[in-house]
Amino acid sequence: MITANETAKLVVCFSLTGNTRLVAKTMAKEIDADYTEIVPIRQYPLRGAYLYIKGGKEAVFKSEPAIEAGIVRYEDYDLLIVGTPVWAGTMAPPLRTFLKSPALRGKKLFLFCTHGNGPGSCLRDMREIAQGDVVGDCDFPMGRKAAAESIGQAKILGNKLRER
Numbered sequence: 252m253i254t255a256n257e258t259a260k261l262v263v264c265f266s267l268t269g270n271t272r273l274v275a276k277t278m279a280k281e282i283d284a285d286y287t288e289i290v291p292i293r294q295y296p297l298r299g300a301y302l303y304i305k306g307g308k309e310a311v312f313k314s315e316p317a318i319e320a321g322i323v324r325y326e327d328y329d330l331l332i333v334g335t336p337v338w339a340g341t342m343a344p345p346l347r348t349f350l351k352s353p354a355l356r357g358k359k360l361f362l363f364c365t366h367g368n369g370p371g372s373c374l375r376d377m378r379e380i381a382q383g384d385v386v387g388d389c390d391f392p393m394g395r396k397a398a399a400e401s402i403g404q405a406k407i408l409g410n411k412l413r414e415r
């Protein structure tokens with residue numbers, strides 16, 4: 252039950268192989284926020300060369316693939332914590348579709364991404380197209396050595412966002 256002076260928070264992400272989901276769910280738990288995922292109507296292959304060809308090409312060419320409408324009522328939330336994997340140095344294409352959605356107008360957005368080597372221009376690109384008011388961002392390295400530390404960071408960040 253949300254009282255009048257509480258901010259209703261939602262963590263929402265796209266995740267193909269689970270890294271972004273892990274960070275997102277870690278934050279959602281710390282913040283005590285609701286959680287949902289962005290689901291593209293046409294699925295990507297989970298691995299293999301074709302994933303990198305199709306996913307990389309779509310990311311570079313700024314595709315906006317159709318995403319499922321879902322059952323979440325975005326109007327019920329004040330702060331959305333929005334996450335994506337980095338694909339070809341930018342956001343994964345389903346995020347491009349999501350961030351341009353008129354349903355985000357007037358919302359506060361905190362943006363994050365997960366990656367193997369570096370965020371590239373992902374967070375900057377997300378800020379550029381996001382409807383809504385971006386209040387902060389963060390990137391999480393998820394390579395073998397960095398992942399555990401990133402999950403620790405996600406907990407700390409979740410605690411900070413809890414107070415917003």
Ligand SMILES: Cc1cc2nc3c(=O)[nH]c(=O)nc-3n(C[C@H](O)[C@H](O)[C@H](O)COP(=O)(O)O)c2cc1C
Pocket residue numbers: 265266267268269270271272302303304306307335336337338339340341365366367368369370371393
């Ligand atoms: C198509 C594709 C392109 C990628 N491009 C990059 C990249 O440019 N830079 C990078 O650091 N990681 C890149 N990665 C790795 C992912 O960003 C990283 O593994 C991420 O944490 C995956 O998140 P997920 O498990 O939630 O899908 C790419 C992965 C895929 C599948």
